[in-house]
Every structure is written in structure tokens, then in C-alpha cells.
Amino acid sequence: MGPGPLTRIAVDAMGGDDAPTAIVAGAVQAVRAGHDVVLVGDEARIRPLFPRRFEIPIVHTDDAIGMGDSPSSVRRREACSVRCVMQLVRDGEARAAVSCGSTGATLVAAVLDLGTLEGAERPAIATVMPRRDGGRVILLDAGANVDCRPELLACFAVLGVAYAEVSGVQRPRVGLLSNGTEEGKGNMQVRATLPLLRSHDLDVVGNVEPTGAMEGECDVLVCDGFVGNILLKAAEGAVTTVVSLLREEIRRRPSGVLGAFLLRGAFKRFRRRVEWDAHGGALLLGTRGVVVVGHGRANANAVAAAIAMAERNVSAGLVARMEERLSSGR
């Protein structure tokens, strides 16, 4: 891929717990791997972080949204880094945006400067969870919209299917997150949404439980952003708890310590399969451009993975596929 606006990824250098250091380091990795990046932020802080004789284009801006700023303050701050990133995509100067700053701020900036696609009332955050069968399930909404009407959930299903398709899944199966698989299970929202989903041109498998989704029952799992966020944090918390309790038990005996030493390779490969870093981040779906929301705690590897993820979805034609699905699929 040659450099230029056609493949250029605009990266918010100022968003993230360890910005701009981790962001610049990740961008350097990505450029070395062949990606075309433009960094957006405070040039005086970014430039000193470049390795010797290494240059990445910078679009300078003074303003940046902090984690303490309310997402709505983004409205008045047209020149802040996360908004500049979106403006570069809107103006055709870049093909995708990456930010590891506040998800709320990124969402507001994307809606303001990129806008939503025809038929997508609100964007959703899509994340990818590992499945036991080695596959992946796309979960959306992961936190952008806490209260959703059934029509919005149906729209998320359409967007999720477009994302699954450009990720290489043929005829993605759509599941509606519920507390039981039987028809009629679920809360009022779920019971109103399932028939609506079935009325779309989608391969709907029905209600799916979190356990079922992780076992491979569907490729796209639809829910509102409140429940989706709870699901992800429950999974994250459970894994952290389990790993920490396991570590405690391992350290109790010398045989455990030796065993753990022998297993260090397996633990490492395992971590690569389940951790955030490797997957890049979440994707905003429904906006007029590819937007990757990296993890706030992103390190250089995670930033590089987020840039690669943005590039992949641009090349695969994610936005065109969403538009096509939105106009024909419902």
C-alpha cells in the first residue's frame, strides 16, 4: 500500500492514559510495518518522541480532550485533536480515524464531524470477543447507547452484519442477547426486538445467551449499550479474578512455581489470544468513515494494532458495505 490520503490513517496523538508517548511509539511501529499515518496533536510534545531520523506527518493542534472533560464539551472545541482527526477523514485527507481517548468524546466527535450514514440513527460501538471454537463474535452495542428502542437494535444488527462480512464471515448469524434461548425469553425490549429482527433480510438465530455466544452460536450479538458494557466488564472482571486466584494458588507450593515456569510459553500465547492489545480496539459503526476506539490504557503494541485494524477495515470497504446493507438489508 502506497502512502497518501487513500490509505492514510489519522491518529489522535493526545488521547489515552499514556498519551502522547504510547501513541507515538505505536504509530512508529505501525509506520515501520508499512502503514501510512498522520499524527494529530501538540507538535512540540510529539516531535521529540520520534526516533532519530524518523518522521511521521503531524497536524498540529493545541487543544485536547482530557479524561476528566465531559463528552459534551467536545461540541464547543472544534479544534481539539479528536475532532481534527474526524475532520481529516471528512475532508478526504485521511481514510480512517484512531483515538485511544475517552470513548464518549470520540463518539461525539465522530457524530459531529463525520455524521451518521443514511439509515443509521445512532452509531454503535462494536467489539470482538474470542469464542471457544477459535472464532470471534462481534458484540454491539458495547456502550454508546444505554437505552435503545427495538428499531435501533435492528439497525445495530444490520451494521454488525456488514462488519462481519468485511471481516470474512459468509452469511453472518445474528443473535439477540437474552437471558434464555427460548422464544418469549428476555425482557420487554428483547421480546419486542426479536420479531423485528426476523423481518429483516438477516440470518437470525434467535435469542442467544452470553455462554452460547462464546461457544459459537452466532457471529453478531446484538444488545443495548448498557447490557453490552456490563457483559464485557463481567467477562473482563471474571477473567482477571480467575487469573489472580489461580496465580495465588500456584504460588503456594514450589511445584506450582516450577509448573508455572514450564507453562510460561503457553500463558504468553494464551494472553495474546484473549487480550485487548492484539485486537486493536473497538470500532464505531454507522458513521461516515472508519473510526477505531482504542483502549484508554493502550500501550504501543495496542496502538499499532488499532492502526492496523483501521487500515484493514478501510481496505475491506467497511463503510460502503454498511451503506449497502442499510439501504437493502431492511
Add this chain to the structure above:
Amino acid sequence: MGPGPLTRIAVDAMGGDDAPTAIVAGAVQAVRAGHDVVLVGDEARIRPLFPRRFEIPIVHTDDAIGMGDSPSSVRRREACSVRCVMQLVRDGEARAAVSCGSTGATLVAAVLDLGTLEGAERPAIATVMPRRDGGRVILLDAGANVDCRPELLACFAVLGVAYAEVSGVQRPRVGLLSNGTEEGKGNMQVRATLPLLRSHDLDVVGNVEPTGAMEGECDVLVCDGFVGNILLKAAEGAVTTVVSLLREEIRRRPSGVLGAFLLRGAFKRFRRRVEWDAHGGALLLGTRGVVVVGHGRANANAVAAAIAMAERNVSAGLVARMEERLSSGR
């Protein structure tokens, strides 16, 4: 503790995937450990499962609810085993009820035959999750009520606090499950519930995320049954996925297999800390009697643990504490 109605636990011998075999085996374990049990179900199927020269009192009934029966069919089937179990408690013939059958059926039977406590409009299902700090967090509702008004969630908080108190927690801290800790986070339901919780005589820590709860931010975590069920199944699914992926990685190299062998003790102790079996099951809160809902896949150990759990909560005066809390705490 001597036998007799004062400590007798009524166990539904016919509920559960492996009933009556696993249930009777668990009851035998429990009796040998000093518990006083009465089995309810088909005598002709139960009796042959007793070990030689071993007797447990049986209350015979022909009818039993299958996993395929709708919970509402329980209404017409007054003589089914799960209803008999509740009737024994109602009539003072037993002090607590245990069933590993359908949760919905157990709930309906408890409401019909035991009834709810004054001030508890609907019962909730309370489960216990391990925390990273070695403590436990009580989660409710885990699945009994999918759509809840704020008043009902506040009632669950009161019931959960009573349960935490009889479990030995002093001044239990109450968290409201949300997708962020800041005031104002959450969906409409959460935003309406938090001020109501604060108006009660409870130690409310505010909004709590699943990760925060598992790290020890609260002792009682309140949510509706839809979200609570999703949380539990997400945690369960994540742990299963992670353990299965880890096992795969371990098996790839001979050093991994040896390492795993050295770690088998640690894995075993770890399993005991996180698995269902050891904890006995979920507790119905808000009914006029202690009701333990064992896991449908319960084996003998899990059944024995469920009986011990029922006994523990009877001895600790759970029902009286709930009544006290319901009348004074709000």
C-alpha cells in the same frame, strides 16, 4: 443440631438433570455430615438409591415438574414435588426448601405456597460471586424478574443487605450495577434507582461496574434479573472460554503438559474456589422461608452444599432478618 422440624431441610428429590440419583446421593452426604433432611418425591425411585441400612424420611408424591414444563403449569399441580417441599416449610414440617429443578418452577412454587414477606412485592434470586480480595459479593436479582421498577430494585437492596448481614458482613455496602461509576451514568432505570436507594437506611456506595464489584467495591450488587443473569452467564462463559483456550495452549508443547501436571494441585484448589458446587446454589430472597435453588447440573457434592447452605441460613435467622430490614430499613 438434633433432628426434627426445627432444623429439617425439605429437599425436592425429583428436580435436576440427574434427579433423583444425584439428589439422593447429596442428601445422603448431608445426613452423614449431621444435617436433618426429608426427601420429597417418588418413593419407589428414591428408596432403591439409599445405601444399605441407611434411611432418610421420604414424603411421597407422584408428580414432578420436568425441565420442559412451563413454570406456570406449577400453578395447577399442587401435589408436584417442588410444591410439596414448599408446603412442608409453610406447615412447619421443615425449616427450609432445596430444589435443583427449574428455577422458574421453584420460584412459582415458593410464591404460591410460602408467599412473600410483608414489603417484598416479588422475590429475587441472590447468588454469590467470588471477589479478587477473597471476599464475596451477593448479586441480586440473578434472573427472577426481567423488568424491574426502581422500587423493586430498592427492595432487592434491602433483602440483599439482610442476607449479607446473616452471612457475617457488618454494615454491608450496596452497589447499583452500572456501566460507569460516575453519578449520572447508567440507563434510565439506574438513574431513577440510585436516588431511591440513597433515601433508604443503607450504606450505598453508588454505581458499581462488574469489574469493580469483583475487586471488592461492594458486598451487595443490585440489578434487574435480566442484566444480572447476563452478567453471571458472561462471567461463566468467559471463564470457560479462557480455561479452554489455556488448556489448548498448554497441550501444544511437552513442557506445557509437564507444567500442568505440576500445577494440578493448584488447579484443583482454584476450581474449588470458583466453582458452583462448593457454594451450594442461589437463594430466593423475600419469601416466607429459606429456599435454596441448586444448579440444574448439580452433582452429589453440590446438593450436599445446597443443603448445608439452607441450614446455615436457617440457623442464622435469615427470614427474621429480612422481615426486620423490610419493616425498618426503608
